[in-house]
Amino acid sequence: MSPKTITEISQQFSIEAIAVLMDKGQITQAREILSRRIIDVPDDYKARLLLRDSFLKMKPAATPTGFKSCPCCNNSFPFFLPGGPSFRPNACCPACESLERHRSLCLILKRLLHLNTKEASMIHVAPEQSLSTILRQLFEDRYYTMDLFTDADIRGDLCEMPFGTDSIDIFMANHVLEHIKDDLRAMREIYRILKPQGSALLQIPIDLSLAVTEEAPEKAPPQDLLKLFGQEDHVRQYGTDFKDRLEQSGFTVRTHICHDIITPDEIKTYGLHSDEIVWEAFKS
């Protein structure tokens, strides 16, 4: 079938009609139509859900060669879906909605053997569902999520957290600091709540060609932030001095880069960005 024909067919079918195809056991055809629909209309959420169900219903006993695997939910698929704000191709796990950076972090976490998940406590700020599920299994009742706006175990502000000094073993916040006006205050607050030898795991959007972080002008409207930093609610673009900012806040910093830890074959299978960085900041 040519792509144009599939597009035409996918437009003719309602989601309900595709669901009927699946119920009749015509899973391959239903998947083909749904996949084309999602490539053409990446935010068709109903089509995404139905495609996810079709994969989860018909799980092969062994992972076929060339399939993509998700380390967050341990499911395998012939492809990842378009994802992220610009719906980049091959980004999003159909089952748990993890993106490249979530899957990188998940693998790096599993390989950071010094993390004592048996006794350690963990705070996860702005928790991503795809990571939260696996972290709760690892840390059990010593794992807490925190968010300022949405549902989480604890409602709290990163610049003034409701935890005692030296009380937490591991802290995590991914793609959060670029939203916070006074990020140095947030870093000092993370340092305060961590136990000595505790660590913060952080991911940020970074421009490695930028030596000095660019801050938004005072009172910049959202449309200016979108133009400057690619998102309406980002207040800066971090450069390579991100490490200096953490050190200024008292931390000793180590970086984990995807391609140093994960093989090229795995990078392909898990759908990762090879230059993804996880920052590990230790309280010394």
Ligand SMILES: [Zn+2]
């Ligand atoms: Zn997944």
